[in-house]
Amino acid sequence: MSSLTSALPPAQGTGARIARWGLYLILLLFAAYYLLPLLLMIATSFKSPEEIRTGSLLSLPRDFSLDAWSYAWNRACIGADCRGMAPYFLNSLVIVGPAVIISTLFGALNGYALTKWRFRGANIVFGMILFGSFLPSQVILLPMAQTLGFLGLAGSAGGLILVHVVYGLAFTTLFFRNYYVSIPDDLVKAATIDGAGFFQIFTKIMLPLSLPILVVTIIWQFTQIWNDFLFGASFAAGGAQPVTVALNNLVNTTTGVKQYNVDMAAAMIAGLPTLVVYVLAGKYFIRGLTAGSVKG
Amino acid sequence: MATLSINNVRKQYGSVEVLKGIDLDLTDGEFLVLLGPSGCGKSTLLNMIAGLETISAGEIRIDQRVVNEVHPKDRDIAMVFQSYALYPNMTVARNIGFSLEMRGQAKPEREGAVRRVARLLQIEHLLDRKPAQLSGGQRQRVAMGRALVRDPKVFLFDEPLSNLDAKLRVDMRTEIKKLHQRLGTTVVYVTHDQIEAMTLASRIAIMKEGVVQQFAPPQEVYERPANMYVASFIGSPTMNFVRGTLSAEGDRLGVSVGRERSGFLPLFQPPEQAGHWLGQEVILGIRPEAITCYDPAIAAGNPALVKVACGVNVLEPTGADTITYVELNGHEVVARIKPSDRVAEGETADFMIDMARANLFDPKTEQRI
Secondary structure, rough: OHHHHHHHHOOOHHHHHHHHHHHHHHHHHHHHHHHHHHHHHHHHHHOHHHHHHHHOOOOOOOOOOOOHHHHHHOOEOOEEEEEOOOHHHHHHHHHHHHHEEEEEHHHHHHHHHHOOOOOOOOHHHHHHHHHHHOOHHHHHHHHHHHHHHHOOOOOHHHHHHHHHHHHHHHHHHHHHHHHOOOOOHHHHHHHHOOOHHHHHHHHHHHHHOOOOHHHHEEEHHHHHHOOOHHHHHHHHHHOOOOHHHHHHHHHHHHHOOOOOOHHHHHHHHHHHHHHHHHHHHHHHHHHOOOOOOOOO | OOEEEEEEEEEEEEOOEEEEEEEEEEEOOOOOEEEOOOOOHHHHHHHHHHOOOOOEEEEEEEOOOOOOOHHHOOOEEEEEEOOOOOOOOOOOHHHHHHHHHHHOOOOOHHHHHHHHHHHHHHHHOOOOOOOOHHOOEEEEEEEHHHHHHOOOOEEEEEOOOOOOOHHHHHHHHHHHHHHHHOOOOOOEEEEHHHHHHHHHEEEEEEEOEEEEEEOOOHHHHHHHHOEHHHHOOOOOOOOEEEEEEEEOOEEEEEOOOOHHHHHHOOOOOOOHHHHOOOOOOEEEEHHHEEEEOHHHHHHHOOOOEEEEEOOOOOOOOEEOOOOEEEEOOOEEEEEOOEEEEEEOOEEEEEEEEEEHOOOEOOOOOOOEE
């Protein structure tokens, strides 16, 4: 983008002004392209079924109603179960919480060990872990199903947590490893002489310095796991299914008149947590907390 | 306080030998400076004393105890890093007290110790700050405080002043020296700065490619360098090296420089082996300050002074001295003369060389004769 603007002549004369407004127009079009579906979803979720049938697709709701939201939350039928999205939303929380925390912590530990306690073959180990992040998720479905069966975790939330932790480790390790490479080894040497051990250095020095990468990793892992459909559909049975699978089932099991407002409300419910995470943690992310840099 | 002995210590990375048998013995309270260019192995040796690198062969003893297999935290050493390596997430007070915290010392005792060190280094007002809020010199002090707080047997310094600006570097150098005089702890100090080495050390070990070239007090290293490498590494401007032939004139041995008869420079108290070199090529090493303007009154009282006539090529006034490039029988040499004695460029004048301070080197091995 910057190369585009700098290629323009200085903002003087009509030609330049036209080019500048043309640029704004294109940007507005892009923004609309991304925002219109969201607007459509939000607007539709607050409309009554009649309004949807009679009104235009993009018009704002005339009679603002929360009925579709409350229906989607605890009355909509998902398969034969008519308790709405709520229990599945809870399932997702139960899966995402531990999966994000465990995969992030182990990723940090891996990254720390791979950079600050370099052992023979550390690069090969890292290469193999890195390879995991290139594996398409479909490839691991069958072996993972077998493993879960073997461990007696098939169809449970615990099984799904394990899958997400193992699959996420490749990414979290990569993030932390690349971050820790930039932290001077002298810190670890100084702490070693000061008498701190492997885990003390990790908890007292490395982790407190990791806030920026922790935020990045948590955002990444949260969105990945919350939005996951494939693993949820493959490894979670009935009541243990995450919210994405429930959304799919809700939309597909509606009989009779299609309740677009309920579908949209349910979709918004399923998507809200990732939005919230971005809004809350994105601030830290952008601020780029590098407080206390060691540079002299 | 402790003795430190390093016996035939070697370090290998695969087939590359970085340290090729280092022998150094320090008495209690000595200040050893490891001096050398980057890549000579001096930092590796320091890390091995600290226990941060394994020892491939040989042994290191601190106070007679072999520490080859002892964990760094149990060696009773403290280290100051070039990057200071302050923990960015901790306050200055916690940085200094961290080693005590790790050793499970109670908080009141710890705070007392931190305060005592902070007072010594005049950083009491900084105790609540984070390292990022400190200037370079303040960080340097905190790094020293962290080393001092435990009262270790040996201090290890890894180029501690190279990140400071020139003025601060000189101030901190003096402070390190004062601190050493006050505490009397054994110190190993790594640097590539010859001035730091000369000013601080009780003994200097000059290293090159994993071998100690000379291990001696600073003045001896300066006046009687073991080889041409040491001679050229220490001193600025560097020592003049003049090729010549060892010859005799009457009963006096001397070095003939160039073809003219006036090129004979008689040696004052020649080394015992000099006789074996008669008629062979040698290298004469003369410090710039050993060449001065001829003064009959001084020359008469000192038989070591040899009068020579030289053409003056270039003058470089530095304020205290004037660095003068002169022609000595076809060889350009550097003289350090008083500004009041300066001779105009292009003229020829009489100079005198203090042959008592001359060194002879073997041109093939570059070792001192």
